Amino acid sequence: MKDKNFVKEITNIDDDFAKWYTDIVIKAGLADYTDTKGCIAIKPYGYEIWENIQKYIDNEFKKVNIKNTYFPLLIPENLLQKEKDHVKGFAPEVAWVTQGGEEKLEERLCIRPTSETIISTMYSKWLNSWRDLPFLYNQWCNVLRWEKETRPFLRSREFLWQEGHTIHETAKEAQERTLQMLDIYDDVVQNLLAIPTIKGIKTEKEKFAGADSTYTIETMMYDGKALQTATSHYFGQNFSIPFNIKFKNRKEEEEYAYQTSWGISTRLIGGIIMAHGDNRGLKIPPKIAPIQIVIVPIAMHKENVKEKSEELYNVLNTNYRTYLDTRDQYTPGYKFNDWEMKGVPIRIEIGPRDIENNECIIVRRDTNEKIVTKIDKIVETIKNTLEDIHKNMYNQCKKRLEEKTTTAYNLDEFINKMNENQGFIKAMWCGSEECENKIKELTSAKSRCLPFNQEKISDTCVCCGKKADKLVIWGRQY
Amino acid sequence: MKDKNFVKEITNIDDDFAKWYTDIVIKAGLADYTDTKGCIAIKPYGYEIWENIQKYIDNEFKKVNIKNTYFPLLIPENLLQKEKDHVKGFAPEVAWVTQGGEEKLEERLCIRPTSETIISTMYSKWLNSWRDLPFLYNQWCNVLRWEKETRPFLRSREFLWQEGHTIHETAKEAQERTLQMLDIYDDVVQNLLAIPTIKGIKTEKEKFAGADSTYTIETMMYDGKALQTATSHYFGQNFSIPFNIKFKNRKEEEEYAYQTSWGISTRLIGGIIMAHGDNRGLKIPPKIAPIQIVIVPIAMHKENVKEKSEELYNVLNTNYRTYLDTRDQYTPGYKFNDWEMKGVPIRIEIGPRDIENNECIIVRRDTNEKIVTKIDKIVETIKNTLEDIHKNMYNQCKKRLEEKTTTAYNLDEFINKMNENQGFIKAMWCGSEECENKIKELTSAKSRCLPFNQEKISDTCVCCGKKADKLVIWGRQY
Numbered sequence A, B: 001m002k003d004k005n006f007v008k009e010i011t012n013i014d015d016d017f018a019k020w021y022t023d024i025v026i027k028a029g030l031a032d033y034t035d036t037k038g039c040i041a042i043k044p045y046g047y048e049i050w051e052n053i054q055k056y057i058d059n060e061f062k063k064v065n066i067k068n069t070y071f072p073l074l075i076p077e078n079l080l081q082k083e084k085d086h087v088k089g090f091a092p093e094v095a096w097v098t099q100g101g102e103e104k105l106e107e108r109l110c111i112r113p114t115s116e117t118i119i120s121t122m123y124s125k126w127l128n129s130w131r132d133l134p135f136l137y138n139q140w141c142n143v144l145r146w147e148k149e150t151r152p153f154l155r156s157r158e159f160l161w162q163e164g165h166t167i168h169e170t171a172k173e174a175q176e177r178t179l180q181m182l183d184i185y186d187d188v189v190q191n192l193l194a195i196p197t198i199k200g201i202k203t204e205k206e207k208f209a210g211a212d213s214t215y216t217i218e219t220m221m222y223d224g225k226a227l228q229t230a231t232s233h234y235f236g237q238n239f240s241i242p243f244n245i246k247f248k249n250r251k252e253e254e255e256y257a258y259q260t261s262w263g264i265s266t267r268l269i270g271g272i273i274m275a276h277g278d279n280r281g282l283k284i285p286p287k288i289a290p291i292q293i294v295i296v297p298i299a300m301h302k303e304n305v306k307e308k309s310e311e312l313y314n315v316l317n318t319n320y321r322t323y324l325d326t327r328d329q330y331t332p333g334y335k336f337n338d339w340e341m342k343g344v345p346i347r348i349e350i351g352p353r354d355i356e357n358n359e360c361i362i363v364r365r366d367t368n369e370k371i372v373t374k375i376d377k378i379v380e381t382i383k384n385t386l387e388d389i390h391k392n393m394y395n396q397c398k399k400r401l402e403e404k405t406t407t408a409y410n411l412d413e414f415i416n417k418m419n420e421n422q423g424f425i426k427a428m429w430c431g432s433e434e435c436e437n438k439i440k441e442l443t444s445a446k447s448r449c450l451p452f453n454q455e456k457i458s459d460t461c462v463c464c465g466k467k468a469d470k471l472v473i474w475g476r477q478y
Helices: A002-008 A017-027 A044-063 A084-093 A116-126 A171-192 A267-276 A305-317 A332-341 A352-356 A375-403 A411-420 A433-443 B002-008 B017-027 B044-063 B084-093 B116-126 B171-192 B267-276 B305-317 B332-341 B352-356 B375-403 B411-420 B433-443
Strands: A031-033 A040-042 A074-076 A095-100 A103-111 A135-144 A158-168 A198-201 A213-220 A226-236 A246-248 A254-256 A258-265 A293-297 A322-324 A346-350 A359-364 A370-374 A405-407 A424-429 A446-451 A470-475 B031-033 B040-042 B074-076 B095-100 B103-111 B135-144 B158-168 B198-201 B213-220 B226-236 B246-248 B254-256 B258-265 B293-297 B322-324 B346-350 B359-364 B370-374 B405-407 B424-429 B446-451 B470-475
Touching: A017 A031, A017 A267, A031 B116, A040 A044, A044 A135, A044 A158, A044 A171, A044 A267, A095 B103, A103 B095, A116 A135, A116 A158, A116 B031, A135 B135, A158 A171, A171 A213, A171 A226, A171 A258, A171 A267, A213 A267, A213 A375, A213 A446, A213 A470, A226 A267, A258 A267, A267 A375, A293 A305, A293 A332, A305 A322, A305 A346, A305 A352, A305 A375, A332 A346, A346 A352, A346 A375, A352 A359, A359 A375, A370 A375, A375 A405, A411 A424, A411 A433, A433 A446, B017 B031, B017 B267, B040 B044, B044 B135, B044 B158, B044 B171, B044 B267, B116 B135, B116 B158, B158 B171, B171 B213, B171 B226, B171 B258, B213 B267, B213 B375, B213 B446, B213 B470, B226 B267, B258 B267, B267 B375, B293 B305, B293 B332, B305 B322, B305 B346, B305 B352, B305 B375, B332 B346, B346 B352, B346 B375, B352 B359, B359 B375, B370 B375, B375 B405, B411 B424, B411 B433, B433 B446
Parallel strands: A293 A322, A293 A346, A405 A424, B293 B322, B293 B346, B405 B424
Antiparallel strands: A031 A040, A074 A103, A095 A103, A095 B095, A135 A158, A158 A258, A198 A213, A198 A446, A213 A226, A226 A258, A246 A254, A346 A359, A359 A370, A424 A470, A446 A470, B031 B040, B074 B103, B095 B103, B135 B158, B158 B258, B198 B213, B198 B446, B213 B226, B226 B258, B246 B254, B346 B359, B359 B370, B424 B470, B446 B470
């Protein structure tokens, strides 16, 4: 009975997905609401997921010569104004500092929503010659965007991210870097988070404020909605001209540098929840799970149970993040539910009878399957099982992505499909913003991207019927 | 000539130490001033020092069960008000957000100067039973204090740090944790930064706003002034009462939790500069140096030089952070000065003649000593040399600390010694704030701490002459 109540505490995933989501955030102990409206506190269990992602990405960055730096949190208003599209995009959603100590400020300072402006100012100061290039800098930091509607991880006013900013001698080199970083993100999302991706380029309407082009890693969540997990931008000289980032080129002429920026954030944690979770709670992909294996001793008071559990713990913890749950105020049943809620990939049950047979029971969080294993085979079994869990979680998402991606050839079909089966729609597009706006208005779906993998499924725009040669993926979004 | 000019660009350390300091910050490429007044941009070379420190500390924290978390940057004004000493200490130096997007805020939000208040609010929400305790949480983040006079790293309006916040079932456990964390800091400063320390407790006047007691790690800089490198605070129930952090204890009674907090910041980088630097530039302690060894090939165009340098690089880079300087626009002499300025512990010179003899030359940054080494002995020589550099840097500081620490038995002696030989003064103190204030007024020196290592050098207060049983270390400070 107690066990049932535990699961009852969360909303059914198919009844109210939004409510299910926030239930999971709280009950799994990832984060909590705070007295600062729109801002969350990330608890140890949530933060450890972020640390695991961070460690992997930071290492990948270092392999491609990215260096970490740190730039100021506060940006003087006049800097934000310098690039016109950028200010239009970001000014409405920044927080303003108007008072410092006892002093009313002469010029307002905004809390960075992103750091192109302040970083460009410094690049302008530091750059002299083509010999100095490229600058390949990144920072791990907090940013703030004054969102009206907020949701933990997905749309917090404050969030944590990394923002990479590079400048280059040539447009080609900058463009290559933009795509190289996109590939790192693609690897992170697929191989760490176990979520299949669609790589593509954003339309003019959806690109980053100030960018020449924005590339994106799009993913699909449980409910068929899209989550943009990472973006990489090519700026051309859009910032380097107003910010005067120039250098003496090889011909001894002055030239403006070519620039990129790219970022990934704690939003990914929202993606993990929504891509993998179910009615029993969270499912964390094995590679980033704070606890990869939990050992739950059964009948702890009986002979040998504690000792054997500890032995097992010591064997496994050398290679895997393992937790031995010896809490004596809870029943094993309660613990099973608790760790399922927290999404631990593997649970090991070990009791007196198992010990007699030199066995233990492995329970997979992804399939709920129970595997009886000889204790002397445990290391190998765990290794294979964790790999298989990753693959299976990936494939489950892949299957959903395929099932929920349909095609549409005209507007009626588009509207019906989006309403009946919320998911992605592949459709041809003429390239006009009017058609994007109309589709948005009628279906709440936006263009996700022009996927790199272009197919020609028809000759005419799904919206206006005019000639079209671009395939676009459309979907409702987080 | 060119080489001499290079060094001429920095102010002489004995002419103007403050100017020398900022010259080093800029010329060694650690950081730069920005358009945001009082805030710096930390460049890759500076940030990498911080990353190396961070990695070590974070690992030490994890060994003693500290978990990382993240709490909001912005704190509603009413929370800051709750603990009366705390608000008095911090309110005058916070920055206020008064506008979010288009909306004027009903309640101002301050940018965290430190996070006791927001974290205590969450602890109050999360804590129920003694079984939940302890909470051993830390965050790595930025904080902001609206200082009037700023200096890179030492006193930036924004700086990076970690702040640990723990709550406990008993006062004893909390006190032990306070000292345990102080010991970790002491290890960091001595064994990573190669700076000798004085551990002690702050006087009432100098303790953290809201603390019951503040423990400190004090160090001495080149000019004899003190730098407080880390502090660890025991709060008792000072925050848990106003913030209502209570739990059901083992007797099923409600009790307020016992709290600590402790932090270390990018200020340490300022400490490294000022403890070790000289007229040739920075000296970075080997364990945290972004580049531990730089290889400068001599006569690069000559046969075998590049190849041999690369071989050497490959051998050393597997164990040490090594850089091979193949820039062809600079002379070796320029490079020597450049890397000395940047404080790289070991330089290796390798040219045609060395290669003939199967040798290379190792130059120590700390002593300028040249060691001719057989290439097949290089790994061992480097290992020993780096260890010796660390020891020597530590001992140099230790010698200075001892030479510049004197004793005083009355006020005249105190004033004369402080003016003649700026350094630390050991003197007895009666315990009254009046004497502290008077000494400050007359000498600009403050009490650094009551060192753990108490001696009784006399019976009477150095200031008022009344009975005194406390030994205090005094000094001017950064």
